[in-house]
Amino acid sequence: MIVFPAIDLKAGQVVRLAEGDMNRATVYGDDPAAQARAFAAAGADHLHVVDLDGAFAGGSVNGDAVRGIVAAFPGRVQLGGGIRTRDSIDAWLEIGVDRVVIGSAALNDPQLVKDAARALPGRIVVAVDARDGFVATEGWADVSTVTATDLARRFEDAGVGALLFTDIGRDGLLKGCNVEATTALARDVAIPVIASGGVAGIDDIHALKGQRGIEGVITGRALYDGRLDLAEAIAVASC
Secondary structure, three states, X not given: OEEEEEEEEEOOEEEEEEOOEEEEEEEEEOOHHHHHHHHHHOOOOEEEEEEHHHHHHOOOOOXXXXXXXXXXXXXXXXXXXXXXXXXXXXXXXXXXXXXXXXXXXXXXXXXXXXXXXXXXXXXXXXXXXXXXXXXXXXXXXXXXXXXXXXXXXXXXXXXXXXXXXXXXHHOOOOOXXXXXXXXXXXXXXXXXXXEEOOOOOHHXXXXXXXXXXXXXXXXXXXXXXXXXXXXXXXXXXXX
């Protein structure tokens, strides 16, 4: 299982939000590239990056910070936040991003995602961000009437590399990952699932490791607050 340390970007700074609320941001640093190097030094070979401003704006806002991270990190960078056109997908892959994460466009323009996933097998990740079981978009500001499972099933035959499932109600709150909902989604679809939202400590890594269909787990606040040691998490996940 892959452990993805998270770098969320707001106004060029490294932050974590509570439940996706931009007004509830905690700043953890002003040098995203240095944070990427620190995660690499702890043993990470995958990184999850989100342009939070871009998620609300619908296009890249923290592009310079993202490029700095890609240049600084020797492993694979997965990027989300405001990626809603084929041109933006291609542009990020060309500068060295390994996979792009698409959320709002997966609901609003599914054909875009399917076409990109078929043309770029394994390089597209669909974000399934759920509040009370229903998919949220536009930086989690809007909640749809589509369930997480229904959205995921739309992409089963499209060559999508993974689903990134986030329980918004737990994100950034250290309540513990919603293992039950995450593993249920992994059982319901044939696409590998990445768990996200609420990771509080090493117990979450143990709970997810070995579960069928779980490719990885994203963790942010637990790392920044010192509740989870990244090297230990990677060791547990890989054994």
